[in-house]
Amino acid sequence: MRPTAPAGPAAGNRTWEKRQCRLIVPDVIWTGLSAHLLGSNLERFAYLLGRAEIHGDRPGRRVVTIRIRHALLLPDAALAVRTPTRVEVAADVSRAVLRTCYEHALSLVDAHSHPGLSAPAIFSGVDRANALETHREFHATIPARPPVAAASLLLTHTGVDGLWFDPDTGRLAPLDFPSVPPSAAPAVAPTAADAPGAGALPGEPPVAADTAADQPLPHRGASAGARP
Numbered sequence: 001m002r003p004t005a006p007a008g009p010a011a012g013n014r015t016w017e018k019r020q021c022r023l024i025v026p027d028v029i030w031t032g033l034s035a036h037l038l039g040s041n042l043e044r045f046a047y048l049l050g051r052a053e054i055h056g057d058r059p060g061r062r063v064v065t066i067r068i069r070h071a072l073l074l075p076d077a078a079l080a081v082r083t084p085t086r087v088e089v090a091a092d093v094s095r096a097v098l099r100t101c102y103e104h105a106l107s108l109v110d111a112h113s114h115p116g117l118s119a120p121a122i123f124s125g126v127d128r129a130n131a132l133e134t135h136r137e138f139h140a141t142i143p144a145r146p147p148v149a150a151a152s153l154l155l156t157h158t159g160v161d162g163l164w165f166d167p168d169t170g171r172l173a174p175l176d177f178p179s180v181p182p183s184a185a186p187a188v189a190p191t192a193a194d195a196p197g198a199g200a201l202p203g204e205p206p207v208a209a210d211t212a213a214d215q216p217l218p219h220r221g222a223s224a225g226a227r228p
């Protein structure tokens with residue numbers, strides 16, 4: 001008997017033994033995403049939405065490709081929890097995003113940052129637990145046809161990491177992102193507040209860290225008026 005892939009919820013799909021997920025992010029979206037996520041000393045969050053397709057690139061291997069079309073760079077007001085080590089999206093916002101995916105058969109990639117100039121791009125245990133829960137919820141909510149996928153990205157000033165949820169195994173697996181340059185993190189001016197334990201060292205007072213990046217949603221004046 002030849003070895004087979006681990007049996008999962010969809011073990012009947014035995015044609016394919018190995019699965020892989022690739023994330024394709026257009027440059028213009030990536031630039032905006034990384035500037036948003038890394039432009040603060042607190043964690044930030046964004047959603048990427050796109051289409052998924054599945055194909056076999058060689059016998060016995062299936063590749064899921066997510067092509068990102070839209071980025072939702074969440075303003076701080078859309079976050080229920082926001083600290084240097086944790087970020088949580090307001091429930092009504094995440095529900096609205098899930099509903100959009102349902103209505104338009106979109107795949108969903110959540111992205112968040114770990115601020116700090118030396119933070120390694122490694123998902124924390126809490127991150128992985130959250131990813132597993134939200135990706136399972138995604139697949140439980142969104143019909144599997146046309147194909148959809150759920151994934152997570154983590155950006156730091158030192159790199160990028162990604163996970164996707166393989167619904168056939170019920171597990172998280174590494175995400176490939178061939179469209180993302182290795183040194184994807186943009187140059188954001190370091191500030192004293194970036195250093196862990198900032199304030200413990202004598203020296204100059206911290207410079208105001210957040211500038212324009214903290215105001216992604218300018219208030220629209222009433223003069224903008226409502227269109228008929």
Ligand SMILES: [Zn+2]
Pocket residue numbers: 085112113114123124127
């Ligand atoms: Zn995290």
